[in-house]
Amino acid sequence: MQHNNPQSVQPNQEDFKLKDTSPKLGERWPGGGVRGGGGWMSGDKFTSTYDLVEQMQYLYVRVVKAKELPTNSMTGSCDPYAEVKLGNYKGKTRHFEKKTNPEWNQVFAFSKDKIQSSVLEVFVRDKDMVGRDDYLGKVVFDLNEVPTRVPPDSPLAPQWYRLEDRRGEGKVRGDIMLAVWMGTQADEAFPEAWHSDAASVHGEGVFNIRSKVYVSPKLWYLRVNVIEAQDVHPNDRNRLPEVFVKAQVGSQLLKTKVCPNRTTNPLWNEDLVFVTAEPFEEHLVLTVEDRVHQSKDEVLGKISLPLTLFEKRMDHRPVHSQWFNLEKYGFGVLEGDRRKELQFSSRVHLRVCLEGGYHVLDESTLYISDQRPTARQLWKQSIGILEVGILSAQGLLPMKMKDGRGNTDAYCVAKYGQKWVRTRTIIDSFSPKWNEQYTWEVYDPCTVITLGVFDNCHLGSNEKPGGGSSARDSRIGKVSSKAPTTYGYQTLMGRSCSPR
Secondary structure (H helix, E strand, O other), rough: OOOOHHHHOOOOOHHHHOOOOOEEEOOHHHHOEEEEOOEEEEEEEOOOOOOOOOOOEEEEEEEEEEEOOOOOOOOOOOOEEEEEEEEEEEEEEEOOOOOOOOOOEEEEEEEEHHHHOOOOEOOOOOOOOOOEEEEEEEEEEEEEHHHEEEOOOOOOOEEEEEEEEEOOEEEEEEEEEHHHHHEEOOOOOOOOOHHHHOOOOOOOHOOOOOOOOEOOOOOOEEEEEEEEEEOOOOOOOOOOOOOEEEEEOEEEEOOOOOOOOOOOOEEEEEEEEEEOOOOOOOEEEEEEEEEEEEEEEEEEEEEEEHHHOEEEOOOOOOOOEEEEEEOOOOOHHHEEEEEEHHHOOOOEHHHHHHHHOOOOOOOOOOOOOOOOOOHHHHOOOEEEEEEEEEEEEEOOOOOEEEEEEEOOEEEEEEOOOOOOEEOOOOOOOOOOOOEEEEEEEOOOOEEEEEEEEEOOOOOOHOOOOHHHHOOOOEEEEEEEEEOOOOOEEEOOEEEEOOOO
């Protein structure tokens, strides 16, 4: 048997060291503005300026609506859609049935680096479910005449254009409202736009490749102090019960200890703590059970309480206890009167509150990104703004097979505090360039931002076989960094500026 030399399989340690990068970044103007990146400083808050990423140029086309389109002479109706064509790239709006004045309001973005034509064409067609779609008209733009717009400039106002015939020699019936401009990824239209880089993605896959911002639900501790119960009688009246309480919130299940004394009035005074999230749609379900023998527990009573019933506590003030009547468990539908008769025979004494004075730990303490308590009233003032530019990744490996070859559709996720961001997906690239910039408020410098790179498995026809909508995206790698400092890593390249 041959043995590999351990030194031959060890990874190159240089690959895992921090690497400084020198991308061509925007220039920050005095007072916070950015030349070419857009943005300004207002008081002590920053708007995202896109000065930490490389500027990417795009041709934007906003197709707003059309009016007075002609109807088909055979069907007497019009099912219009618009097609935006730039060289070999084509993007289409959705089509409307039987509508001569459609409103689309869709945006298309074409990467300037891949433009191979000097003209932009916007066609309006009548969709034919059987044959070839009918031509209704077009508008042609010379790219040399397209204006440039960079935030914080006001959005370019759309204009009406009269449709032309196929040869562009005469006008035809119908008008279309368009806005065409050159911009960057700092444009407000960028996140919602159809991108030429992802022209192969269709249907629901289009929504799965766009950049998104998520806010984690606010978590609270639910403290349940199970004090005692009264008049809990077992089915076998010849024995005293060994009683305990089982409490459940969603999928979380906790139990008290069995009362050390066999009695129908057990005492526990035991705390059970759950994690719950706003808007508190779950219930606290309590069952009082009798340990008949080691492998059998018998339910003596049950109650379900909505979480909205309980008070929120922000400090050390005491919480008032309450008695709750238990419903006898196990009666059928036809025995409603008997159930009503017995539901007051047993009761349980509880002290329950939603604790807002603590931070609910939902991540590893080694990589914690937030230490604020749940209650906003207890938050300290922020100490600054963390700006992160997610530039690119290099040397990614194939994560799935497509058309007989390795393929990776990568996006990056960054989490800090309650805010998650997800970049757009770069289709079929082992060296994706995102160049997206995000900001977070910082409340504690001793916190960590975590970034991960994933392969998108929800691109419609590109999904993994058998995966479907329930398939999980594959993790390629991740890095964590203290909030004030990020560098270029083996997994991805990123930059940040220190809190101010």
